[in-house]
Amino acid sequence: MTLATDSSLRALVAGLHQGDLSSAALTEACLARLAEREAEIGAWAWCDPEAARAKARAADAVPAKGLLHGIPVGIKDIMHTAGIPTGMGSPIFDGFVPETSAEVVARIEAAGGFVLGKTVTAELAYYTPGKTRNPWHLAHTPGGSSSGSAAAVAAGMVPAALGSQTNGSVIRPAAYCGVVGFKPSAGNVPTRGILRFSGTLDQVGLFVREVTDAGLLGAVLSEADALAEVVPPARPPRLRAVRSPAWPEAEPAQRQMFEANLAALRAAGAEVVEQELPAVFDDAHAVHRTIMAFEAAKQMVPLYVEHAQQMSLPLRQIIAEGLAIETADYRAALARRLDLRLALAEWLGEADAIVTPPAAGEAPATLTHTGSPAFCTIWSLTGVPALTFPVGLGPRGLPLGLQLVGGLNEDAALLASATWCAERIGFSGQPA
Template sequence: MEPWQLTAAEAAAKLQEGTLTAEALTRSCLERCAEREPITKAFSFLDTELAISNARRVDKAYTKGVLHGLPLGVKDMIDTADMPTSHNSPIYEGLRQGRDAACVGVARGEGAVVFGKTDTVEFAAGGRRALTRNPHDPTRTPGGSSSGSGAAVADGMVPIAFGTQTGGSLIRPASFNGIYALKPTHGVVNSEGAKRYSHTLDTIGWYGRSVADLKLVAQAFRLFDLDKPLGKTVRQLRIGLCRGPNWAQAAEESQAATLLAGKRLAAAGAMVEEVELPAPFLDINEAHRVILLGEGRGAFLPEYLTHHALLHEDFRERVENSTGITAKAQVAAHDLSAECRKLFDALFPGFDAVLTPAAAGEAPVGRQDTGNPVFNSMWTLLHVPCLAIPCTKGPNGMPVGVQIIGPRYGDAALLEVAALAAPVVDAGA
């Protein structure tokens, strides 16, 4: 096995014990990039010498953090001190902020090797699409907006990568690329230094190729209650299978994957019970849309005023409020989201997690359609932690995953549920 083939957790064990160096792992990942990057196009910036230099610096460290030596992909709307942050926008092409975003600072402080910048949809919001292709089928999208991060991890170019989610930009690409992802509780990871779209919704998360990979990064961010074990076996899990208000919009393969995951868990001894969300959830997607577009007006106003001609029409329309979002609608949307958060949290501790679709179906063909976020946006608005698990394959042989969801600030317990559930759910087609 080549070092690039190791999961982050497997590599971390070797790096901690000294049988693998950061430089050796980084060089192996660079070799993988040389083979696959011309096809997958996951990176907007990748400097071989800089990556090796960063790895050598880590190898000289006096102490080893939890991410010691692990190459990390950073979504190209998150600032890095030693690399440009372009936001996939002609306005910021080649821009160097000269400092790390808070999340990059944490990762670097815990020993991660900042490897390169991964391509993204413009401003992680709309406009230009990433050049990235799905590594399972380059004619298909890897999803957006965390396009490059999801594809880079899936294709073995890095073991972990940062993404962000404002609608469905972490969990949906995980499903399309057949990997794991964690969108943590909103606000537990400092978003300073990442391009703001919606302060109510923007959430920084990460990709890996196992639940253990996700937990490593969670440890780096000191998520709440990681030191409190769940103390259960898979046979003691209580899972709520939630079709949700958007079930009819799921393709047959996504519906089948969710039901299959439930059947596999039940066969392993877990209690799986259908959950129907209360009536207020029927309007939750509209509330997300109103808040997203309402807060997006101010997010892109500076670029609208100073670089109008270079700003994509998507963002000019947001600033101009082309959809007619009103202040009254904003208040109603925020009130509904607050109500629904309480209603969802009330499902716990009756359940250990809620199981629901991760995406509407297989990855669409082409780059322009990055997939429908309808199965993600409501959970983003609820601020709850979401964890993507690969499950099966669709009619075109493409990955189709599911997600499990916990209550607000229940990230640690959700990771433990995932560690028990993933070997059952991720059992191949």
């Protein structure tokens, strides 16, 4: 096959299984792109080219059988990797090398894939960004906290990468960097061996180049074979168009793109009903904040006691905020979360998916913060599956996306609807 570093994961898997492509050739192409662009983008916290080449040669030495056989994958640097440094985006963990890997890494390796390297994360997966820049425009943020994973896939350094989302840390960077980001339903992908920030809200996600690639990697991570062969539905999907309480944050270009997307989907035959979430969701963002701050404080206090001076001001602030929350208020927020999950399922009804913006607009022209997660908060709170794919470019030449949200544990149905929508809307473009 003709090898391009922007080839889809599915095409690469097919080439490896059919013998038209070697893992060594694929890995060499990834490393060449990494060498070409890493100095300016800064997507990687750790990468050992010789170790990657050895793993590729080992994959080529045996028959292809696993779903990801011979595929190099980027791993967010909050996920433990046996024998490989895991720095968590913080000097507190300088020199930390886990003895065992996170369960998601073990599943990738069991499927025949291997770790190409560790991708940059915001500090302890929260707010303060790392060194990564947006491949489309180096003066713009790639989003966070899974910044390195999104940028590495967008720049063609790796065909797939893992991230995590507590608020908007998969969907937002995917939208900013013009790739597909997928967050499966909460609980469907294990979080063992991953830095915990908010045990209730932390969810594993992934970055790939095409919607069908998300099903392939998602099948490995969730051990759900049905995701691997997702195809568009036989009939046009029934969609709920939701601007959400975050709509006032949307930039004019994102608003115009969303309206154009709705028109295109209707023209293609989809049933698109524009309807806002009921008033019961008015406090959803506050509920999310209460849970996240309370749990982050409890999780981070031991680190804070010993390493406060090595923590950024925003991290110290959320710890203080969380410590000030009464336990009764936290428990009430947990109960509200369950109520909102049920309310969302009832409101969605027979619809196949929600369509909504993934972010306020193009990636902001800053490297000091990673943009607002507001368009992701409700879906992270309720734990439902969410996916974004690129649909066009904004006035500054950076990507804009469209987010689809499905019913809880209806991941395959969401991927099917997203495949249909992505095929009808289309997108072409690569970062320079």
